[in-house]
Amino acid sequence: MRTYIKNLSEQKNEEVTINGWVDVARNQGKMAFFDFRDMTGKVQGVVFGKPEVLEVAKTLRTEWIVAVTGRVNERPEKMVKEGVVNGDIELEITDIKVISASQDLPFDHSADLNLQTLLDNRPYTLRRDRERAIFTVQHNILQAFRNFLVGEEFTEFRAPAIVGGDAEGGTEVFKFDYFYDKTAFLATSPQLYKQIMVGVYERVFTVTNVFRAEKHATSRHLNEYTSLDLELGFIDGPEDVMKLETRLLNYVTEHLKKVCSAEFELLGAEFPAISDGDMFPSMKLKDAQKLISEGTGVDCTKEPDLEPEHERWLSDYAKKEFGSDFIFITNYPREKRPFYAMDDDQDEGTTKCYDLLFRGLELISGNQREHRYEELVEKMKWKGLDPEKFSFYLQAFKSGLPPHGGLGMGLERLTARFLGLANVKEATLFPRDINRIDMLLSGESSSEEGNKEE
Amino acid sequence: MRTYIKNLSEQKNEEVTINGWVDVARNQGKMAFFDFRDMTGKVQGVVFGKPEVLEVAKTLRTEWIVAVTGRVNERPEKMVKEGVVNGDIELEITDIKVISASQDLPFDHSADLNLQTLLDNRPYTLRRDRERAIFTVQHNILQAFRNFLVGEEFTEFRAPAIVGGDAEGGTEVFKFDYFYDKTAFLATSPQLYKQIMVGVYERVFTVTNVFRAEKHATSRHLNEYTSLDLELGFIDGPEDVMKLETRLLNYVTEHLKKVCSAEFELLGAEFPAISDGDMFPSMKLKDAQKLISEGTGVDCTKEPDLEPEHERWLSDYAKKEFGSDFIFITNYPREKRPFYAMDDDQDEGTTKCYDLLFRGLELISGNQREHRYEELVEKMKWKGLDPEKFSFYLQAFKSGLPPHGGLGMGLERLTARFLGLANVKEATLFPRDINRIDMLLSGESSSEEGNKEE
Numbered sequence: 080m081r082t083y084i085k086n087l088s089e090q091k092n093e094e095v096t097i098n099g100w101v102d103v104a105r106n107q108g109k110m111a112f113f114d115f116r117d118m119t120g121k122v123q124g125v126v127f128g129k130p131e132v133l134e135v136a137k138t139l140r141t142e143w144i145v146a147v148t149g150r151v152n153e154r155p156e157k158m159v160k161e162g163v164v165n166g167d168i169e170l171e172i173t174d175i176k177v178i179s180a181s182q183d184l185p186f187d188h189s190a191d192l193n194l195q196t197l198l199d200n201r202p203y204t205l206r207r208d209r210e211r212a213i214f215t216v217q218h219n220i221l222q223a224f225r226n227f228l229v230g231e232e233f234t235e236f237r238a239p240a241i242v243g244g245d246a247e248g249g250t251e252v253f254k255f256d257y258f259y260d261k262t263a264f265l266a267t268s269p270q271l272y273k274q275i276m277v278g279v280y281e282r283v284f285t286v287t288n289v290f291r292a293e294k295h296a297t298s299r300h301l302n303e304y305t306s307l308d309l310e311l312g313f314i315d316g317p318e319d320v321m322k323l324e325t326r327l328l329n330y331v332t333e334h335l336k337k338v339c340s341a342e343f344e345l346l347g348a349e350f351p352a353i354s355d356g357d358m359f360p361s362m363k364l365k366d367a368q369k370l371i372s373e374g375t376g377v378d379c380t381k382e383p384d385l386e387p388e389h390e391r392w393l394s395d396y397a398k399k400e401f402g403s404d405f406i407f408i409t410n411y412p413r414e415k416r417p418f419y420a421m422d423d424d425q426d427e428g429t430t431k432c433y434d435l436l437f438r439g440l441e442l443i444s445g446n447q448r449e450h451r452y453e454e455l456v457e458k459m460k461w462k463g464l465d466p467e468k469f470s471f472y473l474q475a476f477k478s479g480l481p482p483h484g485g486l487g488m489g490l491e492r493l494t495a496r497f498l499g500l501a502n503v504k505e506a507t508l509f510p511r512d513i514n515r516i517d518m519l520l521s522g523e524s525s526s527e528e529g530n531k532e533e
Numbered sequence: 534m535r536t537y538i539k540n541l542s543e544q545k546n547e548e549v550t551i552n553g554w555v556d557v558a559r560n561q562g563k564m565a566f567f568d569f570r571d572m573t574g575k576v577q578g579v580v581f582g583k584p585e586v587l588e589v590a591k592t593l594r595t596e597w598i599v600a601v602t603g604r605v606n607e608r609p610e611k612m613v614k615e616g617v618v619n620g621d622i623e624l625e626i627t628d629i630k631v632i633s634a635s636q637d638l639p640f641d642h643s644a645d646l647n648l649q650t651l652l653d654n655r656p657y658t659l660r661r662d663r664e665r666a667i668f669t670v671q672h673n674i675l676q677a678f679r680n681f682l683v684g685e686e687f688t689e690f691r692a693p694a695i696v697g698g699d700a701e702g703g704t705e706v707f708k709f710d711y712f713y714d715k716t717a718f719l720a721t722s723p724q725l726y727k728q729i730m731v732g733v734y735e736r737v738f739t740v741t742n743v744f745r746a747e748k749h750a751t752s753r754h755l756n757e758y759t760s761l762d763l764e765l766g767f768i769d770g771p772e773d774v775m776k777l778e779t780r781l782l783n784y785v786t787e788h789l790k791k792v793c794s795a796e797f798e799l800l801g802a803e804f805p806a807i808s809d810g811d812m813f814p815s816m817k818l819k820d821a822q823k824l825i826s827e828g829t830g831v832d833c834t835k836e837p838d839l840e841p842e843h844e845r846w847l848s849d850y851a852k853k854e855f856g857s858d859f860i861f862i863t864n865y866p867r868e869k870r871p872f873y874a875m876d877d878d879q880d881e882g883t884t885k886c887y888d889l890l891f892r893g894l895e896l897i898s899g900n901q902r903e904h905r906y907e908e909l910v911e912k913m914k915w916k917g918l919d920p921e922k923f924s925f926y927l928q929a930f931k932s933g934l935p936p937h938g939g940l941g942m943g944l945e946r947l948t949a950r951f952l953g954l955a956n957v958k959e960a961t962l963f964p965r966d967i968n969r970i971d972m973l974l975s976g977e978s979s980s981e982e983g984n985k986e987e
Contacts, residue, residue, distance in 0.1 A: 081767070098767050098935070100933065117735065118686060118688075118734055118735035118736060118766075119686070142932050142933040143933055144933050144934070144935045178935055178936065179904060179905065179933055179934060179935055179936070180933065181931065181932050181933030182906065182931040182932075184931075184932060200928065201729075201925070201928075202729045202732060202925065202926070202928035202929035202932060203732075203928055203929075203931075203932040205729070205730075205732070205733045206732060206733050206932070210733075211733060211734070214688070214690065214733070214734075215688065217690075217691075218688045218689045218690070221689055222679075222683060222689070225676075225679075229676060232572060232573070234572075234668070234669065234672045235672045235675055235676070236668065236671075236672070236962055237671075237742070237759045237944065237962060238962075238963075239742070239757055239962075239963045239965055239970075240694060240719075240742045240744075240757060241707075241744070241756070241757050241965045241970060242970065242971075243970040243971055243972070253695075253709050253710075253711075253717075254709060255707050255708060255709035255719075256707075257707075257970065257974070258748070258967045258968070258974060259967075259968075259974040259975055261970075261974050263707075263970060265694075265709075272962075272963060275655075275656045275659070276659075276962075278656060278657075278659070278660060279659045279660055279664075279665060279668070280572055280665070280668075281571065281572035282572060286740075287742065288691070288693070288694045288741065288742065290694075290695070294712070302695070303693055303694060303695050305691045312572075313535070313552050450633060451633065452636065470972070471655070471656065471971040471972055472656070474654065474655075474656035474657055475656035475657075477635065477636040477638075477657075478596050478635050478636075478638060478656060478657040478660070479554065479596035479597055479598050479633055479634065479635030480598070480633060481552070481598045481632055481633055482632065482633070490691065508690055508691060508692075508693075508726075508730075509692075509693045509726060511693055511695045513712045513713075514712070514713075516693075516695060516696065516697040516711065516715075516717060517696075517697055517925040518697070518924070518925055520711070520712060520713040520715050521713050
């Protein structure tokens with residue numbers, strides 16, 4: 080009968096058996112000390128005064144898999160490790176069975192690794208405390224994202240990755256031979272399917288892999304990532320999407336506070352401030368640019384977008400002015416935004432598009448979509464796209480769609496930003512980039528990997 | 534202020550406004566009758582005695598999007614539609630605002646459609662009651678699958694679709710040009726990543742799109758589908774996976790009974806029988822073949838696998854003998870099973886692999902994996918695979934893995950089987966097959982589509 084490590088303190092002074100990994104092994108002559116790890120936690124174990132057990136104990140190496148029987152002893156008061164799970168107990172080991180051995184490992188869990196070594200050895204390095212913490216947080220972001228939306232009556236749907244065309248134009252796409260001598264593409268976003276699904280269920284979301292064939296090698300780019308996408312029907316304006324997004328991010332933050340405080344502490348990360356109001360602070364791009372120009376003395380009011388230093392400036396401003404880690408920037412010019420974004424008739428030349436900045440960086444983009452068939456076809460033509468190629472998608476508009484809007488965000492980016500990780504690849508289990516699919520593509524080491532920022 | 538249709542009966546005799554689609558419009562001279570639909574349900578509405586409202590009402594067509602204001606009237610007792618949501622009320626319409634119009638639609642929601650027409654017009658036909666019911670059930674299967682596993686302390690992870698090699702050999706794969714003049718492939722399963730992740734979290738699951746380049750055109754094949762995958766560490770044998778699977782399917786069934794009884798009724802589908810024991814009935818392949826041979830008089834004991842008619846025979850047997858819609862068949866021969874399946878030393882030449890049959894068809898495959906590094910490398914060589922190409926995956930085994938096993942199942946197939954749908958494409962929102970990516974690839978109609986069974 081296996082006892083999970085997190086439950087050991089309920090069985091003080093009893094003999095129990097745990098299953099798990101040797102996390103650390105320390106040999107000290109007539110005694111042997113261990114940290115054991117299972118999916119629920121860690122515990123210290125010690126062998127002394129049992130020669131036949133000590134003999135087995137001395138063969139154990141890091142990552143060996145063992146069944147360990149022992150008595151759960153309370154530690155003497157001055158040996159208690161405060162604030163550490165199982166810091167008040169240790170296992171006095173009476174029996175060890177080796178379930179599975181590891182081979183010689185390339186380095187210790189505590190080794191200081193650069194990103195390339197970390198990724199080259201991912202199946203092993205993912206077992207480190209730091210990496211397990213990152214992806215436990217990611218797991219919980221996923222659960223919170225979906226639980227919030229299901230609670231708001233959203234329906235989840237599955238979007239295809241194989242698509243018949245490069246829907247949005249402009250992004251580099253991967254393509255391959257399909258049947259009938261046709262070329263198929265890998266989806267850069269589930270955008271068009273989300274909008275089709277608004278016609279079916281009003282409120283929909285999907286979690287799906289998307290693909291970009293961009294030749295970037297930076298700390299922000301991945302060639303495959305997980306997109307968290309939602310779409311909301313019957314809105315009065317983009318503010319309805321922004322309000323939903325505010326509540327969603329508050330919900331995710333609250334959930335993480337509840338279940339991931341140990342992980343945040345281990346990673347030295349700070350939870351975002353929860354918004355008191357129903358929406359994070361918001362301003363139009365041109366107003367933001369005026370503020371920045373006044374604040375920095377450098378005129379940026381003619382730019383179509385924000386530069387990285389402007390995003391940082393605005394985030395500092397939002398923190399000082401509103402006490403918020405988040406700020407919405409709205410009304411981006413139509414030249415720079417996709418064909419499906421709705422124009423804002425109240426503000427000539429701009430769209431009902433917004434970006435959410437978080438601690439100096441763009442986190443999430445969203446907008447109200449053009450739901451009117453004729454206007455949408457016009458917008459496609461204006462963007463140089465052929466409506467004929469969008470005939471399947473356009474069926475949804477011919478069949479009647481309500482005003483709607485939505486947003487998409489990269490799960491890996493979101494994880495990295497929440498945890499303050501420098502490179503998005505640290506928050507990607509198996510990153511695909513210009514240099515790497517699991518292992519580096521070229522035999523040579525790439526000095527660029529992950530270090531260059533655009 | 535919008536009232537959701539499902540909440541109307543709480544507001545009897547009050548004036549409310551609903552937002553939604555015109556589901557059905559019936560014009561009768563001085564009166565007009567409607568069914569309106571929003572994401573929460575349907576309600577009847579009627580216009581009479583209001584000439585200016587009737588004028589607008591008469592312009593409404595199916596799928597127009599409207600805001601309708603009216604008084605929630607109780608129907609006279611003999612007009613009440615028993616067992617129908619909102620069957621006891623109707624909306625006496627006082628105002629109609631058109632939010633968005635549809636264009637001429639190709640056919641009515643009640644039209645009898647063949648599969649090709651259904652799929653050619655997917656953005657419109659998905660709005661039919663039947664299709665919305667199918668994908669509401671699918672949404673709920675997804676939620677139940679994950680909620681069950683999260684409750685069992687599984688960690689969700691994201692598996693990549695872009696992979697560096699055709700991992701398992703044998704299946705047709707899609708390939709494309711990646712960077713550095715390398716060829717990349719689309720994953721046929723998250724198998725190898727699941728096993729790597731067992732080393733990190735013991736119990737893991739993922740929901741991800743997988744791809745098969747097979748040139749089949751049958752009612753069972755898709756070239757892209759959603760794989761529900763889980764992997765479980767520290768097992769004593771494949772029975773531990775089979776028991777988990779039994780509880781999982783019981784959980785999914787209970788959840789669907791709770792929230793989808795209307796959908797099952799609409800689709801004429803029956804819920805599977807819940808298992809009383811801790812595992813569905815199980816038998817070895819060779820014992821099953823003996824039974825079949827005795828029962829049918831045709832010897833099949835030399836075959837390496839079950840024929841479709843054998844699967845049906847065994848399902849009938851399980852139903853009669855055990856009252857179960859499910860039956861496990863175990864110990865398939867090693868020649869026919871993948872390299873990572875563990876051999877069963879107790880039964881020479883067989884593996885710790887199993888299939889779950891459900892109502893005459895194979896539903897889910899699972900097995901205990903080979904977790905020992907040397908044995909695994911031997912098995913690869915025996916299968917003609919080059920261990921060198923698996924070096925990334927093999928790191929997990931060098932780093933120590935506990936005995937583990939798992940299963941994978943297609944979401945679309947599971948949905949189709951639970952609902953008794955003849956073709957898996959009916960349970961696929963946007964099916965990709967040899968003939969179709971959204972629209973048919975060839976201009977011509979394909980008489981084969983969905984009708985041929987292998």
